[in-house]
Amino acid sequence: MSGSHRITKHTVLSSGLHDADIRPPALLNEFKRLSLRDAAHFLGDPSTWHPVPCTACGQDAPTPAFVKEGFPYTQCGHCDSLYVNPRPRTDAVTRYYAESEASRYRVAQFSEASAPQRRIHLARSRASWIAQVADTHLELEEPAYGDWKPYSAAILEEVSEQGRFGACIGIEPLVPLDGVAGATSPETLPRLDVISAFEKLEHQSAPEQFLHRLSEQLNPGGLLFLTTRTCSGFDLQVLWDKAPYIFVPEHMNLLSIEGLELLLQRCGLELIELSTPGQLDVELVLQALAADPSVVLPPFAKPLLTQRGPLAHQDFQAFLQKHRLSSHVRLVARRPKP
Numbered sequence: 001m002s003g004s005h006r007i008t009k010h011t012v013l014s015s016g017l018h019d020a021d022i023r024p025p026a027l028l029n030e031f032k033r034l035s036l037r038d039a040a041h042f043l044g045d046p047s048t049w050h051p052v053p054c055t056a057c058g059q060d061a062p063t064p065a066f067v068k069e070g071f072p073y074t075q076c077g078h079c080d081s082l083y084v085n086p087r088p089r090t091d092a093v094t095r096y097y098a099e100s101e102a103s104r105y106r107v108a109q110f111s112e113a114s115a116p117q118r119r120i121h122l123a124r125s126r127a128s129w130i131a132q133v134a135d136t137h138l139e140l141e142e143p144a145y146g147d148w149k150p151y152s153a154a155i156l157e158e159v160s161e162q163g164r165f166g167a168c169i170g171i172e173p174l175v176p177l178d179g180v181a182g183a184t185s186p187e188t189l190p191r192l193d194v195i196s197a198f199e200k201l202e203h204q205s206a207p208e209q210f211l212h213r214l215s216e217q218l219n220p221g222g223l224l225f226l227t228t229r230t231c232s233g234f235d236l237q238v239l240w241d242k243a244p245y246i247f248v249p250e251h252m253n254l255l256s257i258e259g260l261e262l263l264l265q266r267c268g269l270e271l272i273e274l275s276t277p278g279q280l281d282v283e284l285v286l287q288a289l290a291a292d293p294s295v296v297l298p299p300f301a302k303p304l305l306t307q308r309g310p311l312a313h314q315d316f317q318a319f320l321q322k323h324r325l326s327s328h329v330r331l332v333a334r335r336p337k338p
């Protein structure tokens with residue numbers, strides 16, 4: 001498992017990002033409240049849910065990890081991924097995302113279009129990442145690009161502005177997209193050369209099926225760009241069940257770095273990049289520490305976070321990025337050519 005760490009690309013970033021720029025606390029709190037309320041309504045009684053093997057590696061070796069707001073998380077004994085298990089039926093989860101007020105709230109409040117900081121830190125930086133990797137790994141003149149279920153047209157506009165792509169399509173967009181193309185069903189969607197799915201993997205009820213679906217939509221040799229949250233990250237390792245921004249059904253899968261590699265292998269995808277360019281682990285732990293008296297830091301983290309200054313925090317965050325120990329992960333995988 002560790003061998004591929006040496007060959008896949010990884011990246012270190014610093015853009016002055018702060019948590020409040022992309023997740024204003026008041027909006028996040030309301031979104032969490034609605035999510036938990038709607039989960040209780042749409043997903044039914046947890047006693048009726050079904051057990052699943054690890055949603056990353058497929059092995060069935062779960063150990064109870066914690067219960068969060070009534071939702072049981074287990075940890076895989078093989079790859080250490082965290083996942084909700086037992087879990088609700090796929091059709092219930094699909095209905096939740098299609099019909100819940102929480103989903104509508106997310107689209108209205110968290111779209112990149114609604115705040116300039118989100119647009120710069122998310123849509124623009126993602127578009128630049130996609131264009132750079134495509135330049136290196138695709139030899140096509142005008143590859144066709146699609147984003148999976150975009151919340152707004154921002155990512156499509158930003159990718160289009162890079163000037164690298166032909167078509168830029170919103171795949172089953174969650175809102176009507178002004179001025180850019182959208183494909184509302186698999187029948188109307190052409191095969192694509194590049195597909196992105198930002199922060200979608202963590203709330204899939206069946207991640208393997210999800211990646212197969214995306215892979216089948218790619219031309220052979222095409223690239224898949226994913227971002228998600230990993231339980232291998234520092235803030236989640238330290239805060240564990242006390243991480244206030246982890247909730248169901250948004251975070252049904254908090255897969256480990258090793259688990260993500262195994263998941264891509266199981267889906268027949270070749271890993272090109274696996275980075276954790278997160279900039280927020282230290283900030284998120286400090287926020288949780290200030291807000292929740294029951295948070296207890298491990299002996300190593302306590303002096304680092306409470307007695308050293310901003311320079312130590314900055315250096316440590318860079319170390320986490322460099323060694324794939326931040327919880328924000330991004331991946332690029334290729335559908336192999338036959």
Ligand SMILES: [Zn+2]
Pocket residue numbers: 054055056057058059076077078079080081259
């Ligand atoms: Zn596993």
